[in-house]
Amino acid sequence: MHEVKTKPAPLSKRDFISNQEVRWCPGCGDYAILSQVQKIMPELGVPRENIVIISGIGCSSRFPYYINTYGFHGIHGRATALASGIKLTNPDLSVWVVTGDGDGLAIGGNHMIHLLRRNLDINILLFNNEIYGLTKGQYSPTSELGKVTKSSPFGSIDYPFNPPQLALGAAGTFIARGIDREQKHLQGLLKHAHTHTGTAFVEIYQNCLIFNNGVFSHLTEKEVKAENVLVLEHGKPMIFGKNEDKGLRLNGSHLEVIRLDGKTSHDHVLIHDETNKIQALLLSELTYLKEFPTPIGVFYHQDVETYDHMMIKQIDYAREQKGEGSIKALFHEGYTWTV
Amino acid sequence: MAEDQHNISKTTEEVEVVTIRFAGDSGDGMQLTGSQFTNNTAIVGNDLSTFPDYPSEIRAPAGSLAGVSSFQIQFGSQNIYTPGDTLDVLVAMNPAALKVHLKDLKINGLLLLNSVNYTPRNYKLAGWESNPLEDKTLKDYRVAEVNMSELVANSVKDLNLSPKVINRSANMFALGFLYYMYDRNLDSTIDFITNKFGKYPDLAEANRRSLKAGYNYAHTIKVIRTNYRIPKAKFKKGTYRNIMGNQAVSFGLVAAAKKAGLELFYGGYPITPASDILHYLSGFKNFGVKTFQAEDEIAGVMSTIGAAYAGDLAITATSGPGMALKTEALGLAVSVELPMVIINVQRGGPSTGLPTKTEQSDLFQAVLGRNGEAPIPVVAAQTPAHCFDAAYEACRIALEHMLPVILLSDGYLGNGSEPWRIPDYDKLPDITTHKKTNSEDFLPYRHDEKTLARPWVVPGTPNMEYRVGGLEKSEGTGNVNYTPENHQLMTELRQRKLDIIAESLPPVVPFGHTSGELLVLGWGSTFGAIRTAVENALAKDLSVAHVQLTHLNPFPNDLEKILNSFKKILIPELNMGQLQTLIQGKFVVRTEGLHKVMGVPFTQSDIYNKMIEMLKGQA
Ligand SMILES: Cc1ncc(C[n+]2csc(CCOP(=O)(O)OP(=O)(O)O)c2C)c(N)n1
Ligand code: SF4
Ligand SMILES: [Mg+2]
Numbered sequence: 001m002h003e004v005k006t007k008p009a010p011l012s013k014r015d016f017i018s019n020q021e022v023r024w025c026p027g028c029g030d031y032a033i034l035s036q037v038q039k040i041m042p043e044l045g046v047p048r049e050n051i052v053i054i055s056g057i058g059c060s061s062r063f064p065y066y067i068n069t070y071g072f073h074g075i076h077g078r079a080t081a082l083a084s085g086i087k088l089t090n091p092d093l094s095v096w097v098v099t100g101d102g103d104g105l106a107i108g109g110n111h112m113i114h115l116l117r118r119n120l121d122i123n124i125l126l127f128n129n130e131i132y133g134l135t136k137g138q139y140s141p142t143s144e145l146g147k148v149t150k151s152s153p154f155g156s157i158d159y160p161f162n163p164p165q166l167a168l169g170a171a172g173t174f175i176a177r178g179i180d181r182e183q184k185h186l187q188g189l190l191k192h193a194h195t196h197t198g199t200a201f202v203e204i205y206q207n208c209l210i211f212n213n214g215v216f217s218h219l220t221e222k223e224v225k226a227e228n229v230l231v232l233e234h235g236k237p238m239i240f241g242k243n244e245d246k247g248l249r250l251n252g253s254h255l256e257v258i259r260l261d262g263k264t265s266h267d268h269v270l271i272h273d274e275t276n277k278i279q280a281l282l283l284s285e286l287t288y289l290k291e292f293p294t295p296i297g298v299f300y301h302q303d304v305e306t307y308d309h310m311m312i313k314q315i316d317y318a319r320e321q322k323g324e325g326s327i328k329a330l331f332h333e334g335y336t337w338t339v
Numbered sequence: 340m341a342e343d344q345h346n347i348s349k350t351t352e353e354v355e356v357v358t359i360r361f362a363g364d365s366g367d368g369m370q371l372t373g374s375q376f377t378n379n380t381a382i383v384g385n386d387l388s389t390f391p392d393y394p395s396e397i398r399a400p401a402g403s404l405a406g407v408s409s410f411q412i413q414f415g416s417q418n419i420y421t422p423g424d425t426l427d428v429l430v431a432m433n434p435a436a437l438k439v440h441l442k443d444l445k446i447n448g449l450l451l452l453n454s455v456n457y458t459p460r461n462y463k464l465a466g467w468e469s470n471p472l473e474d475k476t477l478k479d480y481r482v483a484e485v486n487m488s489e490l491v492a493n494s495v496k497d498l499n500l501s502p503k504v505i506n507r508s509a510n511m512f513a514l515g516f517l518y519y520m521y522d523r524n525l526d527s528t529i530d531f532i533t534n535k536f537g538k539y540p541d542l543a544e545a546n547r548r549s550l551k552a553g554y555n556y557a558h559t560i561k562v563i564r565t566n567y568r569i570p571k572a573k574f575k576k577g578t579y580r581n582i583m584g585n586q587a588v589s590f591g592l593v594a595a596a597k598k599a600g601l602e603l604f605y606g607g608y609p610i611t612p613a614s615d616i617l618h619y620l621s622g623f624k625n626f627g628v629k630t631f632q633a634e635d636e637i638a639g640v641m642s643t644i645g646a647a648y649a650g651d652l653a654i655t656a657t658s659g660p661g662m663a664l665k666t667e668a669l670g671l672a673v674s675v676e677l678p679m680v681i682i683n684v685q686r687g688g689p690s691t692g693l694p695t696k697t698e699q700s701d702l703f704q705a706v707l708g709r710n711g712e713a714p715i716p717v718v719a720a721q722t723p724a725h726c727f728d729a730a731y732e733a734c735r736i737a738l739e740h741m742l743p744v745i746l747l748s749d750g751y752l753g754n755g756s757e758p759w760r761i762p763d764y765d766k767l768p769d770i771t772t773h774k775k776t777n778s779e780d781f782l783p784y785r786h787d788e789k790t791l792a793r794p795w796v797v798p799g800t801p802n803m804e805y806r807v808g809g810l811e812k813s814e815g816t817g818n819v820n821y822t823p824e825n826h827q828l829m830t831e832l833r834q835r836k837l838d839i840i841a842e843s844l845p846p847v848v849p850f851g852h853t854s855g856e857l858l859v860l861g862w863g864s865t866f867g868a869i870r871t872a873v874e875n876a877l878a879k880d881l882s883v884a885h886v887q888l889t890h891l892n893p894f895p896n897d898l899e900k901i902l903n904s905f906k907k908i909l910i911p912e913l914n915m916g917q918l919q920t921l922i923q924g925k926f927v928v929r930t931e932g933l934h935k936v937m938g939v940p941f942t943q944s945d946i947y948n949k950m951i952e953m954l955k956g957q958a
Contacts, residue, residue: 018806020818049801054645064806065819070798072648073808074641075671081638085645085653086798088629089604093649093798111641114634311629318624325626327597331590331761332580335378335527339574 011042018068024059029180029206033127034066036186037096041069044194046094054083056108058100059134060127060206077108080115080124087120091308094194097124101142102132105161109141113170116199118307123193123200126163129208130215137211144288149211164299165284167201168277174200175280175300180207181220185231185296192298198306219294232283232297237269240293248292255282257292274301349558351522352565356415358423359517361510362440363432363453364401365394365408368510372430373410374756375514375528380414381581381758382527384571387414388722388867389756390422390940395611395695402456402464407439416570420722420867422755424942428520430513432456435465441476449562450480451516453509455488483562487512490556494548498541508549515553522568525550575760582759584723584752585612588656588682589619591730593626596652599738599770604651606631606642608661611694612750613684616656636661640668640681647677648807650774650797652734656682658750659701660691666709671809672743673713673833676784676793678772680733681715685749687938696938697751699863700914705745706892706921712830714837716740717892719747721866724759726752729889731767738772740836741792747891749913751940752864778802784817791836841893847886847901854904855882857954860930862888862918865911865941872946881954891918894925902928907953909933911946 016038024030041051051069055061057076064071070093074082079097087095097104104112104126115122131149132138138151139158146155167175174196178186186204193200205216218228226242238248239260247269249258260266273279280300286292319325359376361369370391380387390411399406413423429444431437433456444450457472471477472484487509488502495505511532518525529547536543557563582590596603605620605628607613621630629651633639639655646653657665662683672679685701687693705717716736720729726748733746773787775794783805784793796803805817813820814828849858851873861869866887873885886901888894902908902922910919911933919932933949935941 020806047801049804050799052649052798064808068804070804071806071808072645072675073806073810074644075667075809078637078641078668081633081641082645082648084631084633084638085604085606085642085647086649087645088631088642089602089646089649089651089653090797090799110634111638114638315624315627315629319627322625325593325623327594327626327764330593330623330626331764332578334580335381336578336580336761337381337384338578339384339576 011048013038013042015048016041016068018066020065022066023062025210027209028059029129029208030060030063030127032180032183033125033186033204033206034063036183036190037125038067040187040190040194041067043191044094050092051094051096052086053096053098054079054086055098056100056103057134058103058132059208060098060100061103063098077103077106078111079103080108080111080122083122084115084118084120087122087308088311091121091312095122097122099124099126100133101126101128101130101140105141105163105166113166116167116170116172116201119171119173119198119304120308121197121199121306124202126201126203127206128163128203129206129212131208131212133208133211160288162284162287163203164201164287165281168281168284168300172201172300173198173302173304174298176201176298177203177205177296179205179216179219179296182296189298196301196303198304228293230293230295232272232295232299234272234274234298237266237271239269246293255286255292274298277302349563350565352567354567354569355417356413356419357427357521357567357569358411358413358425359428359430360409360411360426360440360443361430361513362407362409362436363430363510364435365399365406366401366507367408367432368507369408369410369432372510372514373412375531376517377412377581377756379518379523379527380412381579383523383569385414385416385569386419386572386574387412387757388419388422390751391754393695395693402433402435402461404435404439404465407436409436409440414569416572418572419757420870421940421943424944428517430517432509432513433465434462434467434471437471438465438467444480446479448480449483450477451483451513452485453487453513454484455486481562483516483560485516485556487553490552491545491549494552495545498545500541500545504542504545508545511546511549512553512556515550516557518550519554519557520563520566522566525554574758577760579758579760581756582724582727583615583754583756584720584726584748585615585684585754586619587724587726587759588720588730588746588748589616589623591727592620592652592654592680592734593623593628594764594767595731595734595770597626597764598767599652599734599772601650601652601772603628603654604631604643604646605629605654605656606633606646607639607655607657608633608636610636610658610661612686612753613656613658613661613682615753616682616684636664637668640665640672643679643681644668644672644675644677647672647679648675648797650795652738653679654682655679656684658684658686659688659704662701662704669715669743670709670711670713673709673715674809675807676741677743678737678741678795679743680730680737680746681743682730682746682748684753685747687936693938695750697749697864697940698913698936698938699749699865700917700936701747702862702891702914702917702921705747712834714834715892716742716744716837716840716890717747718744718889719863719891720752721863721887721889723752723755723757725866727759727762732889735768735770736840738770739792740790740840741773741795742836747863749864775803776800782815782817783807784812785815786832791832791839837893841896844890844895847895847897849884849886849901851877851884852882853884855884856905857881857883857907857909857950858902858905859883859885859909859911859946859950860888860902860918860922861885861911862891865913868941868943868946869911871943872950875943875947876950881950883950883954888918891921899926902926907931909949909953911935911941911949913940
């Protein structure tokens with residue numbers, strides 16, 4: 001070993017690539033997301049040993065094996081609960097949950113909403129491919145109504161969840177959406193989620209090449225995506241379209257699309273305010289509405305004291321009030337007698 | 340009653356052992372009365388054992404059978420192992436309590452009744468056809484029929500209290516009455532009342548006066564010609580306190596964490612009769628204890644696995660239905676080889692079953708109830724005080740061998756209490772962990788030869804970032820590995836951990852004879868009833884012995900030899916024969932079972948009678 005202590009060299013993306021062979025289908029959207037996460041990790045300013053990635057079960061949940069941090073591949077639906085225990089045990093860790101639409105919203109829906117309401121400082125990446133990938137193609141809680149799959153040959157009769165809206169309803173404090181193919185945008189979102197103190201919920205549209213190919217093509221194909229995607233930016237007007245010729249306006253309590261063709265001025269266009277919950281709710285409503293663009297970016301962001309912080313405070317307070325616990329005193333409290 | 344109140348000459352008699360049950364409506368304060376009597380009994384130096392039995396409904400209709408709450412205590416100058424079988428004294432505050440409990444009162448036993456509650460409406464509600472105070476129902480007992488409420492009212496006239504408050508203090512009257520009968524000092528309860536009702540001086544005064552009124556009243560009436568003194572019990576030298584099982588569990592956990600140099604994490608969801616463990620631990624914040632009330636038992640155990648991964652002594656506790664929910668996660672815990680303790684305070688099943696009643700029917704679930712080959716050590720507590728040792732032992736095994744351990748308790752132990760000889764913390768066995776902080780020779784699944792533990796490297800430790808999960812993995816690297824040979828190897832390795840634990844268990848020493856006619860083999864909370872029955876049989880020179888197992892998986896290695904040293908083996912259980920099946924599956928022995936699933940513990944006579952029957956068959 002070297003005698004002189006040197007400052008460790010800054011980490012690079014390469015330091016976050018594990019020695020395990022990646023086993024997703026070639027062309028799966030998961031690769032792009034993995035790559036963005038590996039890219040931003042060195043930039044977070046967190047020592048690699050303090051990063052933990054936790055997942056459930058699903059194609060997406062293989063994620064921890066491929067990234068060279070601490071990682072835990074749990075059981076189906078329970079990653080959020082597993083992560084909670086890790087975070088509470090060591091609040092200094094940077095804890096990331098990787099989950100799927102089945103893992104996080106079907107079997108793990110309960111733990112998901114409870115993590116959101118408790119607001120532990122954990123980042124959730126929900127890989128939404130609107131299908132069960134690993135079990136080879138059944139409809140999921142985000143599949144559209146009427147979806148024909150292996151388990152719904154006549155079309156599904158399940159209404160889908162609207163993930164950002166669900167997260168809002170569960171009192172989430174950071175709610176965002178990205179797309180596997182929008183790499184730069186996704187990197188920004190991931191970093192933003194990291195800086196949020198509290199539970200960050202990031203839904204990522206991910207293409208399952210094998211069982212649900214193209215469900216997001218209207219949001220990813222060059223020719224059409226500008227017409228269909230609304231990129232939310234805090235403090236900026238909600239404008240979209242190839243020629244930036246469309247915007248969203250508030251009409252009563254509804255949003256509407258307006259054409260910015262000279263007649264209607266930019267002044268009518270709604271300005272995005274991440275801290276406005278009602279506006280976030282209206283935006284989340286657009287998820288499945290065909291006549292509206294699909295918002296991506298940060299829907300909502302509010303700083304609220306975290307569960308982990310309150311827990312530490314409470315323990316400190318109890319120590320202050322009662323003094324550091326003494327086992328002997330505990331054993332001998334109350335009436336005792338000596339023989 | 341005036342005619343009763345002559346000055347009668349009284350005598351004091353010495354007795355060895357007494358059993359009392361306080362029974363009344365949920366609102367009558369019987370649990371509090373019982374616990375006051377218990378503390379007072381500890382103070383006079385008797386050995387004791389208690390058993391509270393309360394309704395599962397929070398507010399069952401007043402006066403109904405479903406609303407009856409009771410508290411039983413056996414105390415004496417001998418070793419007391421159980422709360423007692425039949426009653427010397429039954430306090431029945433209302434006709435429903437009488438209906439439920441009269442059958443357990445000895446012939447000629449003393450019955451203390453609050454007559455004001457024996458109205459036609461009440462006795463009909465309790466299912467009596469006529470007033471039991473007036474027909475022949477009570478002819479075999481000594482009856483002290485007292486209008487407690489009126490006597491209390493007379494004693495507090497000047498305080499201007501509502502009839503409701505006065506009625507509520509009747510329990511103190513009953514307590515005072517019994518304090519007289521057993522020649523007790525009232526101070527401990529007077530201090531308690533003064534503390535509890537400090538802010539309401541009138542209420543405190545009413546309770547104090549009620550207590551004294553009961554005491555004085557007992558002194559004046561004819562039915563009580565004698566009062567009793569029970570000599571001090573011979574305790575092993577030491578300092579004692581009274582302790583409840585769930586409390587003892589939480590003490591054991593905190594002590595083990597401290598010994599191992601770890602912080603304690605508890606993740607769980609409330610369920611009767613396990614919730615008190617969560618309640619106790621959540622009060623221990625100044626020990627650095629982290630309690631996490633999760634959204635369900637699955638989250639409870641998953642957060643516990645997370646805490647174990649991140650380096651805490653991780654605990655979850657529940658009862659049967661919650662245990663069922665934790666099942667899948669326990670398989671994960673086995674696979675990732677992380678230390679944690681899962682506590683099941685058993686209750687009557689199946690399904691929601693008998694939430695507040697006791698049973699031992701989750702043994703199969705603990706030993707076998709998982710998909711795949713997923714061996715988990717199982718430790719069972721035997722008495723309320725033993726809950727401390729069992730919890731400590733479960734933590735020790737988990738930490739020293741890096742695996743989950745199940746601790747079985749039950750409602751009877753959890754809520755029951757007995758004197759606890761307070762251990763010297765410094766002398767508790769050391770607990771070593773497998774925490775590893777230097778990366779030399781690090782492989783996440785390299786197993787220590789002696790314990791088969793893998794290294795416990797927690798996130799935050801530099802240069803050892805590793806991934807773990809529920810997929811089968813290679814010995815050493817821990818990388819995912821589905822090859823046939825590897826799965827065989829890993830499955831055997833996980834089982835071998837238990838074999839190694841078996842080797843480290845202390846020898847099993849039968850109580851009574853080391854060989855002979857009949858061995859009574861039990862586990863868990865049947866300890867007291869079995870021990871009492873076996874002691875009684877030994878006193879009659881019968882060739883019997885008792886072994887109570889703490890370790891149910893793996894079984895101790897010397898058990899087989901002991902089993903083979905007796906002609907007959909009786910296995911009494913509060914289930915349909917689960918230990919019996921496991922024993923017969925593992926050893927070539929014939930055994931006989933005794934199965935009780937009535938929501939209540941064995942009495943010593945249940946066991947004794949069966950023993951005699953088996954011994955006769957022998958002759
Ligand atoms: C308890 C349990 N039930 C069912 C399964 C089977 N299963 C594994 S992954 C999965 C669905 C995965 O879908 P999703 O979470 O959307 O992940 P994806 O594969 O699409 O990334 C199912 C049903 C399981 N592993 N465990
Ligand atoms: S099945 Fe779909 S989601 Fe799974 S790896 Fe293949 S492409 Fe990706
Ligand atoms: Mg999916």
